Amino acid sequence: MQNQPLIWIVVPVFEREDDISKLVEQLRQQTYENYNLIIVDHGKKKIPQIPDNNIEIVFASPDLWWSGAINKGIRHVLENKNVSPQTPILVINDDVTIDKNYLSNLISDWNHNENVMIGSLCVDSNSSKVLYANIILNKLIAKFEYANTFSNVEDLKDCLLPSDLLAGRGTLIPAKIFMDIGLYDEKVLPHYWADYELIYRSKKRGYNAFVSGNSIVYTGINMPNKLNRDNLLNSLLSALFGRRSSSNLKDLFHFSFLNFNLIYGTYFFFINSLRNIGYVLLK
Numbered sequence: 001m002q003n004q005p006l007i008w009i010v011v012p013v014f015e016r017e018d019d020i021s022k023l024v025e026q027l028r029q030q031t032y033e034n035y036n037l038i039i040v041d042h043g044k045k046k047i048p049q050i051p052d053n054n055i056e057i058v059f060a061s062p063d064l065w066w067s068g069a070i071n072k073g074i075r076h077v078l079e080n081k082n083v084s085p086q087t088p089i090l091v092i093n094d095d096v097t098i099d100k101n102y103l104s105n106l107i108s109d110w111n112h113n114e115n116v117m118i119g120s121l122c123v124d125s126n127s128s129k130v131l132y133a134n135i136i137l138n139k140l141i142a143k144f145e146y147a148n149t150f151s152n153v154e155d156l157k158d159c160l161l162p163s164d165l166l167a168g169r170g171t172l173i174p175a176k177i178f179m180d181i182g183l184y185d186e187k188v189l190p191h192y193w194a195d196y197e198l199i200y201r202s203k204k205r206g207y208n209a210f211v212s213g214n215s216i217v218y219t220g221i222n223m224p225n226k227l228n229r230d231n232l233l234n235s236l237l238s239a240l241f242g243r244r245s246s247s248n249l250k251d252l253f254h255f256s257f258l259n260f261n262l263i264y265g266t267y268f269f270f271i272n273s274l275r276n277i278g279y280v281l282l283k
Contacts, residue, residue, distance in 0.1 A: 010073035015043035067186035085176035120170030134163035156213035
């Protein structure tokens with residue numbers, strides 16, 4: 001049906017059986033029932049099969065990080081002969097909570113527009129305050145600023161907020177965009193920044209991105225690990241160059257020059273390197 005397209009949902013899982021079990025149960029309770037769920041299990045300890053006809057587990061190498069796992073799931077979807085450019089693909093993490101109207105709200109705000117990507121409103125599961133909504137580039141200070149942070153959820157209801165970036169915690173992307181510009185850059189951005197880079201790349205090709213004030217994912221605030229003052233050098237190197245660190249300067253370098261020209265990319269990388277170093281030192 002035109003008013004209820006089949007949504008393909010892709011979720012990467014790395015040894016978090018409890019989290020994916022909760023998400024599966026939340027999807028079973030959705031008012032919008034026309035979806036297929038692709039779980040990409042790239043852990044060493046594999047999760048058990050789930051006996052639902054619309055759920056498939058795709059096993060992948062533990063060597064994959066977020067980008068590679070997501071790409072494996074998206075390729076699996078695109079190989080399906082019934083997938084058209086208008087097919088909506090939802091990329092979402094396994095550690096979020098959604099209400100029963102999440103999918104229906106997302107589809108309603110997407111409105112079958114193959115040139116539009118729709119992101120979710122990320123809300124703190126403890127305080128019910130907005131963690132981030134739309135993200136806008138302030139070119140002068142080379143900073144992606146989180147608009148509406150710590151706003152009241154009700155204030156953003158029924159809003160479609162233009163955004164320069166969309167996070168991987170609940171983003172609906174039409175198959176046409178992946179067919180046109182390719183997948184997440186798992187080669188140079190295997191974990192962090194890959195979700196942002198794909199959206200920014202899409203926008204440069206003329207696609208539009210919005211955050212739906214009606215489509216909410218609830219999550220906790222991830223507090224960064226403090227530096228180990230007893231082993232300061234290794235702790236600092238891990239924070240600035242470790243694959244698991246969101247302050248990784250290598251990822252920042254690749255993002256800067258993938259998305260901007262040489263002059264602005266150099267400026268963006270320099271300014272944000274200083275920010276990351278200061279952020280790490282002040283933990």
